[in-house]
Amino acid sequence: MHRARISLIHAAITAMLTLGVAAILTSIAYTSSVLAFIGLGLAFWGAILLYIRPEEYTKKVLLEAVLSPSLTTLNEMIQEFAYKGDATYLPPKYFAHPGTTKIYVSKRKDASLPAPEEIQKYENQPVARTTQGLLLTPPGTQMSRLLEKSLGTSFIVMDLESLQRKLPKHFIENLEIAENLEIQVENNKTCKKTDGTTSPLLMKNTTIHAKITRPIYEIIFKQTEDSQQSNALIGCPISSAIAIAIAKAAGKPVRITDLKSSEDGNILEASYEIIEG
């Protein structure tokens, strides 16, 4: 059906161009301005349609069907292995190759991150189980690479401010991942002291909120939101790609602290926390 539609478009474009050129040639022979207008119009529009003809598209439902099992497997694997810790997106400083992106899920809750040398041992493995935690390739890796390609630069050379400014344009216009993306950076300067009291400016935690309107994978996002039973919030490909971008731009580990979607699934909100220290 899709192939038939494409060949129909090709036939229409060829017919318009042929008729247009024929009309222009006839208008010259008979000095007819009406034929010249018709010919130029047909030739112009034929050329325009040829230039803006559709790219290769895949049905959204197929994409979701293909993607859904791999995300479910990822979440089930974390639950099966009983990893209690948070999923942390590691920044480039943890890897020998700066382009590498991994998620670290610790075995115990509130466990600290391992040293970069420890992580580098397992860098080239897609999934690595250590005694302390699990190292995974995030679901948004390829999408973050597409975003980097669209930006023409790596997230590593960007800072949070430029990411906040530049990412929505490429997200909306170039890749058409969603209809809108709003990124808000919040510096939460209140932090608990060791004695339990709160003190401003003791430590600066940065929280980032991303509001995604009508994303392409809204069903996947909803499924991810429902299937997250462990503490490890890995996210869907879109929220994961944003987490990778933040981790690379900030150069610090990042956690997804909250994922929620509206009732109709059109608005998705994800909160990220940059881990200082």
Place this chain on the structure above:
Amino acid sequence: MNFPLSFWDISLLLAVTAIILLITSELVSPYYGKTNLIINKKRLRNIALAFSIVFLITVAIRIFDIITST
């Protein structure tokens, strides 16, 4: 055996085409939520801008003609 349209006829055709393309490009922009139209929207925007610029060049030529003829 001459081409029957003058420079100004072509300019008019360019103006009409540019307006149609610019309006279409704006309406199918991802910001308006019309993302279900399967065309290369970036190329559509570029071609709309190209047509508009060519039309403006014809207008500039016309203005230059008026100034130099007086």
